[in-house]
Each structure stands twice: as C-alpha cells, then as structure tokens.
Amino acid sequence: MSDAVADPSRRTWIAITCGAGAVGGAAVAVPFISTFTPSERAKAAGAPVQVDISVVKPGEKLTVEWRGKPVWIVRRTPEQLESLKLTEPQLADPASNRTQYPTPPYAKNQYRSIKPEVFIGVGICSHLGCSPGDKFQPGAQPSLPDDWHGGFLCPCHGSTFDMAGRVFKNKPAPDNLEVPPHMYLSDTLVVIGEDKKA
DSSP, rough: OOHHHHHHHHHHHHHHHHHHHHHHHHHHHHHHHHTSOOOOOHHHHHHHOOOOOOGOOTEEEEEEEEEEEEEEEEEEOOHHHHHHHHGGGGGTTTOOSSSSOOOOGOSSSSTSSSTTEEEEEEOOTTSSSOOOOOOSSOOTTTTOOOOOOEEEEEETTTEEEEEEEOTTTTTTSSSOOOOOOEEESSSEEEEESSOOOO
C-alpha cells in the first residue's frame, strides 16, 4: 500500500489540490472559450440596418453603413432613369450577369433595384476598393466623356459607373457595384442586409 493511500491527511491534501486545479482550469477556460463567440459589436456590424428613405429627395444620395461598408441610397430623377437606356451599349455588363458580386434576382433589371427610382448599392469600386464619387450632372466634365449622362467616377483609376452602378467598358473595374440584399417594410422604410420577410 502506498504512503498516499495510507496517510489520510495526505489523501485530503491531494484531493484539495486536484479540486483547486479543476476550479482554476475552469476559471481559465471559460474566458478563453467565450472569445470564440462574436462580440456585441461584431453582431451589430453584421446586423441588418433599417433606413427611412423619405428624407432622400429626387437627385439626392444618402449614405449609411452596413457591415463596415458605405451603402448608397440614391433617389433617381426621371431624367436619370431615362439615361439608363442610353448607356447600355457602353456598359461592360449591362444585365449584371457576372458573378463576382452576384446581383440579387429582384435587382437583375435595367434599374438594378426593386423600385426603379431608388438605387441601393455598395459604394466600393470593384477594382481596388476605392469609393467612387458622385457625378450626377450630365455633360462634359474633367475625367468624363462629352456624352456623360450622370453616374459615379472612381478617382483612383478612372472607372466610371452609370446611375445604376453598372461599369462602363474598358475600365479598370471588372464588375458593377454590388447591390446588397435589401427589402422594403413600407414605401419609406427599407432594410439593408436582409431580403426575406419572416
């Protein structure tokens, strides 16, 4: 018989030491394991965003943040909507068929939107991740063609996009601007980041 088994006080100390080790191990493991669950900030960063679009007037753009990306909400004028037909022959992917940034089925149309007058797109160029600027005014301007109908210009490398975020041919940007998942809760309230009603 070993000394540890024969000595009751020694057995008690071994049991206490093992118990303390188990409690200490659990105390260390719980915070470590909790780091695998997303933080509240991370959950919020990926959460859908509700936006009241009643404040956006025709010809104006509102920018909101979703998943750390700028999302544009543009209320297009009748003239801007008409320009989408005129730009189609000059576009690299007018029907949004490329799959790098898949366009949701409800936005696979000339307007790339659910409501023709409201364009919702991620304001990040598909070339190197720059943010294009607004060039809504039609006509000749620096860095733009003389027959410009309005849209967006990426100042970094000159990629141009029409008022539906579709990239023009022979530009560095390989794809149209991304259309995020979205849905309307009412005529004036849109949810960005979710497109299925519960």
